Amino acid sequence: MSKKTTYLLGILFTIIIGTLLYCYLCNDCHCSLGGETTETTTDETIEIEQQKVMPTTKNAFTIYDADGDFNIEMNDNFNFKTSSFSILDPIAPNVAGGVLKLKDYLITNPLKTVNIVGYYRSDETNNSAFPNLGLARANAVKNYLVTQGVLSKQINTQGILNDGINPDHSNTLFGPLKFGMVTLEEGIIDEALEAACEAIRKSPLVLYFETGQAQISLSAEQRQKFADISRCVDKLGVKVQVVGHTDNTGDAGTNVILGQQRADFAKSYLIRNGILGSHIDATSKGQTEPIADNNTDEGRTKNRRTVITIN
Incomplete structure (x- = not known):
């Protein structure tokens, strides 16, 4: 082998070794050897986590008397903003109409009592005077019923934590409530x-x-x-x-x-x-x-x- 050939092989060998070292030590480089591309990843890779979008909860306005013949159910309900206990206006006409039907039924059935359960989420801020926002919301609905002629003594209110109620994109909670009806015994003292x-x-x-x-x-x-x-x-x-x-x-x-x-x-x-x-x-x-x-x-x-x- 001639000196010239040996010299050229030495140069080629140096280039190959240099290229391999460059690809190995350079984290941000893309090297192609033998037609294959090798990409290196680093600790700086950004991980994108997609937030799970929960469907908006929309509870129907439903009151059913298991011991009588009263039953109303409609998709609309009383709505609230998150961390608020003020009923949003306007109240749907069919909800207002349902309340009037409820009033007439309770007048003719004085031993009937409506139970209103207000729901609240654990991530809401309670700015009311009540122990929780759910009770404050139930009380707000109670007051609306009273303004429509329902006697307050025929309404029970309660607040329950429920993280299963989800607001929409504008932070509106649609019907964070549950209604029921019971019949009391005459003469019973609480x-x-x-x-x-x-x-x-x-x-x-x-x-x-x-x-x-x-x-x-x-x-x-x-x-x-x-x-x-x-x-x-x-x-x-x-x-x-x-x-x-x-x-x-x-x-x-x-x-x-x-x-x-x-x-x-x-x-x-x-x-x-x-x-x-x-x-x-x-x-x-x-x-x-x-x-x-x-x-x-x-x-x-x-x-x-x-x-x-x-x-």
Whole structure:
């Protein structure tokens, strides 16, 4: 073999080795050897995960009396935005018509009771005074029924967690509700309700807030008291008594006005959360009924209160 041939083979061998090393060490390169293409993948590969689109839930407005001859079913229903307990307008005409039929049936059957279950999702925010959004929604529908002539004492409300209800793309929940009907026995007293109402009288809902406060935040215990107050109003026909109190700072006459402002603020909060204004009396005691020592900051704070109870 001549020196020239050996020299050329050495160059060719160097090129082949260099190419192989280049393809092996270069992550972003595409090399073709022997007609086959080898592509290298890296840890920087982007993984695209397609979100599973859940079908929108649309519950029908259905009420069936297993012990009678009442039965309505329609595709429309009461609708809500997510994290809201206000019924969306407009209410479908056939739903409004169904409510009027329900009213007439209940008038002629006073022992019948409508059960309204409101659903809520675990990812919703509860801005109501009720323990959960489902109960707040059921109460909103109850109030609509009352405005159409249905007696509140013939309506039971309940809230249940249900992550199976899915809103549409505009965050609208279509009929997050379930309706039922039962027949009560005449003369039966709801002892649990009586006990709950008496507990409110003994231990009212007390709010502490300053003048100009824009909102009221309730604890879990206070939310349950609110729910009990609402139920006592519906079932027993009692009235809500809202009384504003102040400390003894300033003029006594001015404090009466300040206490009334606090009572009116609390009343408006109750109305926004579904207790009809005609069922609420708001008054002021001013500084005349302190429950703590007005000579201390702590005592004055306790005296600046609004008490919500039932008669």
